[in-house]
Amino acid sequence: MTYVIHGATGAQGAPVVAALLAAGNSVTALTRDPDAVVAGARVVAARYSSVAELTEAYRGADGVFVHLPVVSEADRLTYAHNIVAAVREARPARVVFSTSGAPVGAGAGGAAAVLAEGLGETGVPYAVIDPLTYLENLLMPYVLDAVRERGVLPYPVRADFPMSWVSHLDVADAVAALFGRPDVTGVVSVGQYPAIDGAELAGAFGAHFGKDVVFEPISPEEFRGFVAPLIGEGPAADVAGMYAAMSGLSDRSITPENSAQRLLGVTPRTTGQWLRDMGL
The missing domain is CATH 3.90.25.10 (UDP-galactose 4-epimerase, domain 1)
Structure with a gap:
């Protein structure tokens, strides 16, 4: 299985890379630095600002893990639209999106909500991880x-x-579990x-x-x-x-009804x- 991980050298992506590699999966590490080295993974430079680069990175993937970087909200909105466009074109088998604590509920507004809604409109199977703090x-x-x-x-x-x-390690555990559980969709809350x-x-x-x-x-x-x-x-x-x-x-x-504990058997x-x- 081949998985594409955004921010693979950062605080959120690196634990996901480690969890997937430990399970014997093939990982494509997306970074902004073409010279970056991620042990055990193939490194691909792909910018959130480029739909073409994202599409090429996503094509043929068994799963994509994505989260939005900490930048201005205007840039985050642009990146959200670009990710959705790339997913729609590349058709990876599954997408797991972490909100990084940003709201995604009805009427929430903001880039995270735009990305979650847009993924739902692509027809590509997806799940949303909702960590709080x-x-x-x-x-x-x-x-x-x-x-x-x-x-x-x-x-x-x-x-x-x-x-x-919740820790980034817990989110990584939930991401790895979701890639193996295509039956679990929608929002999954992760936290104590x-x-x-x-x-x-x-x-x-x-x-x-x-x-x-x-x-x-x-x-x-x-x-x-x-x-x-x-x-x-x-x-x-x-x-x-x-x-x-x-x-x-x-x-x-979090509420227990849509928690990782109940849906995935993953306890933070x-x-x-x-x-x-x-x-x-």
Whole structure:
């Protein structure tokens, strides 16, 4: 089986490549760098901005894993339309799309919703993975340094706000499972269930690092200042806006009905398991 993986050298794509190679599959790693090296995979340079390059990369694939990069929303919309056009032309056997936490429900708007809707219109079998909040967000230096140096875990939500945290490793497990389960279609939510609140999250960090750790709510604007140097001012403002909107919600939790646990038999890692798997 041959699978085409977007962002194969990045945080989301690399774990998918590793999971598929470990299962003995053939992998085509899509990157922006034609000189990139991905051990065990064939590397193909294909830009989101080129329908022709995407079409050539997708043609004959048993599966394609795609997600949208962190760029301006205008560019993301262009890329979404290009991906749909390439899928429609190339007709891969299956597409798995990760929303990366962006909304895709009815009336959601935005590039992720456009891509999900467009894939449905191609007639190509597809599934949508819907992670909510990445544990990898907690790897940012300002979080880990605060844990290690001050015994606090800062994040822009209330301490009593339950969240279904998920890692890129969990998403990769779900992607690999979906490629082997063509009967599972539609939206598959991936994340911890039951959701955990800030105190439970901090407690897991404390148990792993062998120290007392408390959760420290910070404002979305303060969070924006931390992440802007990493992802850029525009995307950082979008992220801060998302967390500001979450302040009016009761939780950010998956529902068991469409979870990876029920549909695929894939149980996401606990926070402690993830910390161990990351070698922290």
